[in-house]
Amino acid sequence: MAAETMIECEGLTKKFGSFTAVDHVSFKVGKGSIFGFLGPNGSGKSTVIRMLCGLLEPTEGRALIAGFDVARETDKIKSMIGYMSQKFSLYDELTVHENLMFYGRLYGLRGEALARRRDELVALTHIEPYMNRRAALLSGGWRQRLAMACSLLHQPTVLFLDEPTAGIDPVARRELWDLLFEFSSRGMTLFVTTHYMDEAERCTHVGYIHMSKLVVCGVPDELKHLPSVNPPGTKRWDVTCEHVTAAMQALRHMPGVRNTTVFGQSMHLLVDEQMSEETVRAQLAALGITKVDIHPIGPSLEDVFVALTANRNDGQTKEGKA
Numbered sequence: 001m002a003a004e005t006m007i008e009c010e011g012l013t014k015k016f017g018s019f020t021a022v023d024h025v026s027f028k029v030g031k032g033s034i035f036g037f038l039g040p041n042g043s044g045k046s047t048v049i050r051m052l053c054g055l056l057e058p059t060e061g062r063a064l065i066a067g068f069d070v071a072r073e074t075d076k077i078k079s080m081i082g083y084m085s086q087k088f089s090l091y092d093e094l095t096v097h098e099n100l101m102f103y104g105r106l107y108g109l110r111g112e113a114l115a116r117r118r119d120e121l122v123a124l125t126h127i128e129p130y131m132n133r134r135a136a137l138l139s140g141g142w143r144q145r146l147a148m149a150c151s152l153l154h155q156p157t158v159l160f161l162d163e164p165t166a167g168i169d170p171v172a173r174r175e176l177w178d179l180l181f182e183f184s185s186r187g188m189t190l191f192v193t194t195h196y197m198d199e200a201e202r203c204t205h206v207g208y209i210h211m212s213k214l215v216v217c218g219v220p221d222e223l224k225h226l227p228s229v230n231p232p233g234t235k236r237w238d239v240t241c242e243h244v245t246a247a248m249q250a251l252r253h254m255p256g257v258r259n260t261t262v263f264g265q266s267m268h269l270l271v272d273e274q275m276s277e278e279t280v281r282a283q284l285a286a287l288g289i290t291k292v293d294i295h296p297i298g299p300s301l302e303d304v305f306v307a308l309t310a311n312r313n314d315g316q317t318k319e320g321k322a
């Protein structure tokens, strides 16, 4: 049975003057999902979140949380959602404990109820050892945990996190994600923006927005099997070699090479099925690159986003020409 829909957008649009920051975006997120929302800088992610949280009025379309219209039933959704923005306002001069108590009171908690909720969140986020530390002195990862705890004080069932792992180290990132999985296992619905593809791969559902428009939305594994991502008569290789950028420049215009994308020390090539590894090796050898490792791969989510964005742009170009 499909999960109950917790977040829904229908033709959600935001214009700032003549500029359209979010253009007819529609998607649904089920209860307990971890929905990863990706897109380049300025593509409209935060604007979507701010509309979903009732902080910004849509110009057109609508957004619903648990069936309530966020623009018209703001009071109903307030208690249901938590929002951790990119710059969540922790009070640097206050300790972890004082920040929790401050936010708890702000949400109307008092006495026993406040103490109980604080203890639950301390246990959930494992922040106990830092309770008396001033927020200013916390590392990035612990700061984000405190911000998460503060945004959960009123027991929301939907949590919006705008780049919660930006600027924190890989270990802290992984630990924060473990925490998000714990939240989701308790039935919480999470809506997370990120620029990290490895984080996207861990989400139950992902959406990709490019230039204000939603390019694709779905379950990562299903998206990787889309025919438009795996055109008939093609295969995908991971090619690892030295001077990968120069190598890519040399390969991208070779007949049979349809697409090239650099991934750190390697590149992903989408090539014609009949292309041989030897042709690639010969091309690279001509550049003096002889240590080359080639192996077949399936598409990553980044490949999916690259392919679908390119298809959309091609479509627009063709439409423009017609």
Ligand SMILES: Nc1ncnc2c1ncn2[C@@H]1O[C@H](COP(=O)(O)OP(=O)(O)OP(=O)(O)O)[C@@H](O)[C@H]1O
Pocket (backbone or CB within 6 Å): 016, 021, 039, 040, 041, 042, 043, 044, 045, 046, 047, 048
């Ligand atoms: N209040 C505003 N007034 C005018 N333009 C705005 C406003 N808020 C956002 N924008 C513009 O809308 C576009 C989308 O911004 P948004 O912050 O939603 O992008 P984003 O995808 O979250 O980017 P990032 O990944 O950098 O956080 C940007 O071009 C931004 O400059």
